[in-house]
Structure formats: structure tokens, C-alpha cells
Amino acid sequence: MKVKLIILVPFMVLVSMVVAQQHVDQMQHQHDSNSITLELIHRHAPQFTNNHPITQHQRLVDLLYHDIIRHGIMSHRRRAKEEDPLTASIKMPLASGRDFGIGQYITSFKVGTPSQKFWLIVDTGSDLTWIRCRYRCSRGDRSCTRKGRINRKRVFHAPLSSSFSPVPCFSEMCKVELMNLFSLTTCPTPITPCAYDYRYSDGSAAMGVFANETVSAGLTNGRKTRLHNVLIGCTDSFQGPTLQNVDGIMGLANTKYSFATNAAATFGGKFSYCLVDHLSHLNATNYIIFGTNRNQVKVSGNTRHTQLELDAIPSFYAVNVIGISVGNKMLEIPMQVWDASVGGGTIIDSGTSLTFLADPAYQAVMEALKVSVSKYQRVKLDGVPMEYCFNSEGFNGSLVPKLIIHFNDGARFEPHWNSYVIAAAAGVRCLGFLPARFPALSVIGNIMQQNYLWEFDLKGKRLVFAPSSCNSS
Numbered sequence: 001m002k003v004k005l006i007i008l009v010p011f012m013v014l015v016s017m018v019v020a021q022q023h024v025d026q027m028q029h030q031h032d033s034n035s036i037t038l039e040l041i042h043r044h045a046p047q048f049t050n051n052h053p054i055t056q057h058q059r060l061v062d063l064l065y066h067d068i069i070r071h072g073i074m075s076h077r078r079r080a081k082e083e084d085p086l087t088a089s090i091k092m093p094l095a096s097g098r099d100f101g102i103g104q105y106i107t108s109f110k111v112g113t114p115s116q117k118f119w120l121i122v123d124t125g126s127d128l129t130w131i132r133c134r135y136r137c138s139r140g141d142r143s144c145t146r147k148g149r150i151n152r153k154r155v156f157h158a159p160l161s162s163s164f165s166p167v168p169c170f171s172e173m174c175k176v177e178l179m180n181l182f183s184l185t186t187c188p189t190p191i192t193p194c195a196y197d198y199r200y201s202d203g204s205a206a207m208g209v210f211a212n213e214t215v216s217a218g219l220t221n222g223r224k225t226r227l228h229n230v231l232i233g234c235t236d237s238f239q240g241p242t243l244q245n246v247d248g249i250m251g252l253a254n255t256k257y258s259f260a261t262n263a264a265a266t267f268g269g270k271f272s273y274c275l276v277d278h279l280s281h282l283n284a285t286n287y288i289i290f291g292t293n294r295n296q297v298k299v300s301g302n303t304r305h306t307q308l309e310l311d312a313i314p315s316f317y318a319v320n321v322i323g324i325s326v327g328n329k330m331l332e333i334p335m336q337v338w339d340a341s342v343g344g345g346t347i348i349d350s351g352t353s354l355t356f357l358a359d360p361a362y363q364a365v366m367e368a369l370k371v372s373v374s375k376y377q378r379v380k381l382d383g384v385p386m387e388y389c390f391n392s393e394g395f396n397g398s399l400v401p402k403l404i405i406h407f408n409d410g411a412r413f414e415p416h417w418n419s420y421v422i423a424a425a426a427g428v429r430c431l432g433f434l435p436a437r438f439p440a441l442s443v444i445g446n447i448m449q450q451n452y453l454w455e456f457d458l459k460g461k462r463l464v465f466a467p468s469s470c471n472s473s
């Protein structure tokens with residue numbers, strides 16, 4: 001079979017799993033040499049837009065809309081956590097109302113025994129993996145809420161799965177560990193399943209029960225591997241705007257019960273992805289690999305690594321940026337911008353498309369880049385809140401000065417020029433940054449990450465990256 005590369009994090013991804021090796025179903029320590037690969041499909045791909053053609057311009061408007069909401073939610077969540085971790089977890093859902101509408105990639109996922117296939121948004125900003133499900137109502141449970149009841153063809157029938165194992169409400173797991181995931185304290189009998197009630201900032205809500213389940217991934221040789229005791233949310237009631245064409249969320253956040261943490265622990269403590277330029281190739285296939293990338297994705301240049309700051313900004317994948325240079329000139333940016341302890345800091349996110357920079361960094365980068373494109377006619381794109389767009393007729397990308405993101409340990413990330421002077425519409429390019437009011441979280445988005453292989457080594461606390469065409473051969 002063909003195995004390839006990967007897409008990463010901050011987005012929603014549609015994934016279909018292909019596994020590189022077998023025998024994964026055995027003991028934990030034997031898993032280290034194995035990996036599974038899930039296919040990631042961009043949310044704008046024809047199969048998820050019901051084949052409605054969508055122009056480059058429309059896509060950009062949509063991506064920006066989601067980016068801005070997502071950045072607002074992430075910032076709010078972080079502030080709330082810092083102010084009061086306890087009440088914050090009650091006030092602010094982990095995956096906020098609009099959060100899941102924002103993931104950019106989708107993957108397919110098989111759940112239960114016998115298994116049923118679902119399409120999930122892959123999101124590095126969410127920590128719970130949940131699917132539309134039928135459980136309490138089908139058992140005549142009094143806690144079943146008829147309002148908002150999931151009523152569609154593709155739904156997980158939990159009682160029919162022999163591996164569905166609800167987390168009991170009296171357990172420590174429910175009472176303590178899942179509190180961050182909005183577990184409820186009601187516990188009429190010890191074996192009542194641990195219920196959750198996500199209240200989103202936009203008023204929508206997902207209700208259901210937590211369970212351990214078995215999820216399967218197809219091996220590349222056509223066989224299957226199974227992961228046991230994966231925590232999933234069985235959402236049997238959902239009130240709010242519908243998730244178009246998808247059945248739930250795959251959470252890849254940096255938290256204990258996320259799918260990323262679980263799958264990575266099984267497969268050597270790491271996962272990786274390589275995202276193909278989705279602005280120019282909408283139907284390109286991307287992959288996320290749990291385990292070691294054994295040449296599934298070829299790299300074409302030096303491999304670099306920097307420390308992954310797993311505790312700096314809870315639930316996110318933070319990196320320690322100390323500066324940005326453009327055309328070999330280090331820009332003057334105050335260090336507080338990069339300091340997570342004073343409200344700054346930088347994360348790498350697959351669910352955000354563009355790159356957000358805290359104001360002082362944004363201004364400096366824009367000033368430095370504008371000079372190089374100032375001879376092209378400036379244009380304004382309807383509905384696109386990007387500061388600088390221009391008519392790209394006759395434009396030659398090789399003349400764009402090199403932008404380099406510098407890390408505190410000396411590592412440098414050199415994105416491809418078309419990742420920051422982005423194709424916005426026919427004949428139009430824009431400088432691909434958005435400002436965030438200081439103090440603010442800076443976010444390296446998925447467009448900036450394109451055509452690089454990114455490995456999140458959670459065990460070794462390293463982010464490894466190398467340029468790549470994201471191809472396997």
C-alpha cells in the first residue's frame with residue numbers, strides 16, 4: 001500500500017487510517033516499532049462541500065472567518081484558565097462552540113465492535129474525541145434528553161457495540177480527571193455512566209456519556225489493528241448549529257485523554273504530519289502518522305528540531321520563539337511578545353489557517369515584507385480582513401525576502417515563500433498574517449506549516465521539522 005505523509009495539527013482533518021505494520025494489537029511495549037496513518041482531507045474538498053464549486057476568494061473568506069473566531073476562543077480560554085483554573089473550567093468549554101466548526105481537516109475513523117465508520121474533524125485545539133451516538137435514549141434512560149436528540153442515519157449505536165464500556169460516575173476518572181471535560185456530578189447509582197454537558201459560548205451544547213471504546217485502523221497490508229480503552233464521548237444530544245457532513249471531532253490537543261496523547265503513547269510517543277499546499281491543490285491527500293515516520297514521508301533538506309514546550313500554554317503545543325528575521329535582518333520585536341508567562345508566547349496549530357502575530361511582531365513583519373511587493377498594484381479583496389493584498393501579475397516569488405522564525409535553542413524555521421505571500425484569489429496574493437492585540441498568543445497556522453514534515457515527539461518533548469513535498473516517493 002502507499003503510505004504517505006501527514007497533516008498536522010490545528011485543523012480539522014478527515015482521516016482514514018492506514019496502518020504501516022501489524023501486530024499492533026499486542027502488548028504495549030511491542031507497539032514502539034509500529035505506526036498508524038490516517039488520511040486527512042481538507043474540509044473544502046469536494047466531498048465535504050457537496051460538490052459546490054468554491055472559489056479561491058470564497059475559501060479565503062471562510063478560512064479567515066474561522067481563524068478569527070478560533071483565535072478569540074483560544075485567547076479567552078487561556079485567560080480564563082490563568083485567572084481561575086476552577087471556575088474557568090466551568091465557564092469555558094474546552095472545545096468552544098465554534099471551535100469544531102473551525103478545524104480544517106477531516107478523517108475517517110472506525111469505532112466499536114463490530115466497527116462503524118465515521119467522519120471526524122481533526123482538531124489540535126480539542127481534547128475530547130466525540131461522535132454522534134445513541135445510548136441513553138435507546139435504553140429508556142431518564143437522563144435522555146429528547147430535545148436536540150441525535151436523529152440521523154449515521155450515528156453510533158453504542159448498545160450494539162460489545163466493546164463500549166461506559167466510565168462509571170462514581171469513579172475518580174469521572175469525578176476528578178474528566179472534570180476538565182465537563183463531566184457532571186450527578187450520580188444516582190454507582191454504575192450510571194459519567195455524563196457530560198458541554199456548554200458552548202455560542203449557546204450550543206453537546207450532551208452524552210464518556211466511555212472507553214475500541215477504535216480500529218486499517219493496516220497497509222489490508223489487515224486491521226485496534227486501539228483499546230480509547231476515551232470517547234458518546235454525544236446523544238446536541239443543540240446548536242449542525243456540523244455539516246461530519247459526525248464528530250477527533251481531539252488532538254496536548255491533554256491526557258486526547259486521541260493524540262493516547263495514540264502517540266501506543267506508538268512510540270510521537271505523531272507527525274505533512275500538509276500539502278491546500279490553497280493550490282484542494283484535493284491533495286495529507287496524512288497524520290502516529291508512531292515513527294519510516295520514510296512514509298520523504299524529507300528534502302535538513303531536519304531541525306526545537307523544544308516542544310508541553311506545559312507552557314496548557315493544552316496547546318507551544319514553541320519557544322525568540323525572533324523573526326526577514327531578508328537576514330533580525331526584526332526589532334520586544335521579547336514580551338514571545339514570553340508565555342506574560343500573556344505572549346507562540347503555539348503551532350493545525351486548526352488555524354493563517355498565522356497570527358502579536359501586534360509588535362505583526363507590524364515589524366508587515367513593514368519588512370511590504371517593501372518587497374510595493375511595486376505591484378495594491379488591491380482590496382471583499383470580505384478579506386487582510387491588510388496587504390496585491391495584483392500578482394508578473395510577480396516572481398523568488399524575489400520575496402526569506403522569512404525565518406528563530407527559536408531560543410538556535411533552531412530556525414524557514415517557511416516556503418508561498419506560505420507567507422499566499423495565493424488569495426485569481427491573480428491576487430496577500431501577505432498571510434493577521435494581527436492579534438498585544439498581549440496575545442501568536443499562532444503558526446497550517447498554511448505556514450505547508451510542505452514541511454512536522455513531528456511532535458511528546459515523549460522527547462521535541463518538535464522536529466524538515467522541508468518535504470509530503471510525498472512518499
Ligand SMILES: *[C@@H]1O[C@H](CO)[C@@H](O)[C@H](O)[C@H]1NC(C)=O
Pocket residue numbers: 165166167168212229230
Ligand atoms: C478506561 O480506560 C482507562 C485507561 O485509559 C482505565 O484506567 C479505566 O479503568 C477504563 N475504564 C473502563 C470503565 O473501562
Ligand SMILES: *[C@@H]1O[C@H](CO)[C@@H](O)[C@H](O)[C@H]1NC(C)=O
Pocket residue numbers: 283284285
Ligand atoms: C485533483 O483534481 C483535479 C481536477 O478535479 C484532477 O485533475 C486531479 O487529478 C486531482 N488530483 C488528485 C491527486 O486526485
Ligand SMILES: *[C@@H]1O[C@H](CO)[C@@H](O)[C@H](O)[C@H]1NC(C)=O
Pocket residue numbers: 396397398399
Ligand atoms: C524568477 O526569478 C528567478 C531569478 O531571478 C528566475 O530564475 C526565474 O526564472 C523567475 N521565474 C519566473 C516564473 O519568472
